[in-house]
Amino acid sequence: MDQFSLTAEQRQCVRERSWRGLLKGGANIFFMYKLAALDGITMQDVAASMAGIPADEYKRMMKQGGRSFDV
Amino acid sequence: MCESKIVAGVGTSHVPTIGRVIDDRKTGESTWLPLFTRYEHARELLALQSPEVAIVVYNDHGSSFSLDAFPTFAVGVAETFEPADEGWGPRPVPAMAGDPELAWHIVEALISEEFDPTVCQRLPVDHGLTVPLSILWGTPESWPVRVIPIAVNVIQFPTPTPRRCFGLGRAIRRAVDSYAGDGRIVVVGTGGMSHQLQGGRAGLINKQFDESFLDAIVKDPDRLVEMSTDDYVRLAGTEGAELIMWLVMRGAMAPDVRALYSSYYGPVSNTAVGIVVMAEE
Numbered sequence: 001m002d003q004f005s006l007t008a009e010q011r012q013c014v015r016e017r018s019w020r021g022l023l024k025g026g027a028n029i030f031f032m033y034k035l036a037a038l039d040g041i042t043m044q045d046v047a048a049s050m051a052g053i054p055a056d057e058y059k060r061m062m063k064q065g066g067r068s069f070d071v
Numbered sequence: 072m073c074e075s076k077i078v079a080g081v082g083t084s085h086v087p088t089i090g091r092v093i094d095d096r097k098t099g100e101s102t103w104l105p106l107f108t109r110y111e112h113a114r115e116l117l118a119l120q121s122p123e124v125a126i127v128v129y130n131d132h133g134s135s136f137s138l139d140a141f142p143t144f145a146v147g148v149a150e151t152f153e154p155a156d157e158g159w160g161p162r163p164v165p166a167m168a169g170d171p172e173l174a175w176h177i178v179e180a181l182i183s184e185e186f187d188p189t190v191c192q193r194l195p196v197d198h199g200l201t202v203p204l205s206i207l208w209g210t211p212e213s214w215p216v217r218v219i220p221i222a223v224n225v226i227q228f229p230t231p232t233p234r235r236c237f238g239l240g241r242a243i244r245r246a247v248d249s250y251a252g253d254g255r256i257v258v259v260g261t262g263g264m265s266h267q268l269q270g271g272r273a274g275l276i277n278k279q280f281d282e283s284f285l286d287a288i289v290k291d292p293d294r295l296v297e298m299s300t301d302d303y304v305r306l307a308g309t310e311g312a313e314l315i316m317w318l319v320m321r322g323a324m325a326p327d328v329r330a331l332y333s334s335y336y337g338p339v340s341n342t343a344v345g346i347v348v349m350a351e352e
């Protein structure tokens with residue numbers, strides 16, 4: 001993380017796998033996902049965490065057609 | 072007489088899970104059969120057009136390009152393209168033969184029209200390109216088409232506008248029309264449909280928008296070109312906005328086309344899945 005000059009806050013987010021924190025800190029989802037893959041978790045797990053719902057609930061929501069769109 | 076010709080256009084999702092199901096030979100399982108029955112129809116109708124070359128408009132997901140340098144548009148001119156290792160080893164699919172002669176012609180034509188793509192002499196291609204090939208041609212020992220990858224940045228803002236993408240398609244069409252060589256060409260626009268992988272709105276699916284997009288991409292692309300990037304993000308989700316890559320394909324087709332096949336399936340893992348196959352009148 002020294003190599004990439006991350007801020008203290010960004011480093012904390014990496015260590016804690018704070019996906020929303022990383023997003024706010026400027027990370028790109030597809031590169032964040034490489035970190036998730038190292039942990040052996042799926043994009044659905046990351047998405048569920050960012051949406052603030054348990055992974056099994058997220059999975060169920062997607063099976064039932066996903067989060068519905070409201071303008 | 073030599074003649075190159077665009078014989079079909081395809082729009083298709085490029086969801087990684089679909090690639091995994093094909094690689095694991097699970098397409099006949101009851102969970103997946105309804106999706107792959109649709110793909111079987113699409114394949115048969117595309118095969119009737121006998122394409123020899125596929126110009127595939129896709130995006131790299133941090134496999135070949137990094138944020139150190141991320142081209143807005145790139146063209147692959149290599150002799151062959153290897154499947155990229157996305158972290159679990161490359162997909163077990165054959166390498167893709169390129170078409171350097173046509174690819175270089177497209178590069179030269181684009182640059183003469185003031186589109187300035189990055190030119191890639193080596194370009195491992197990730198699921199963005201290989202999953203559509205598997206959807207359209209299954210699991211052959213070697214791919215039945217030569218492949219010209221056209222990479223579009225849709226993963227890091229600022230992304231190109233929908234209008235610019237359509238314009239790129241028009242320019243590719245003029246390049247094909249001015250090509251002295253032979254070839255029956257299918258242009259494939261990949262990505263989408265609605266999905267959002269990030270933030271509080273993760274999991275978004277907008278069926279109504281997707282269905283209207285599937286209809287308009289055939290009959291009324293102007294409406295899709297006039298939408299802003301923000302409109303795409305709002306309606307289709309942050310990642311669904313990659314549907315602008317279908318506009319490159321549509322731009323390469325004649326104004327009047329007919330749908331040979333069109334189908335909407337709904338979400339697979341995080342992403343709504345749709346496919347359209349079209350030909351010119």
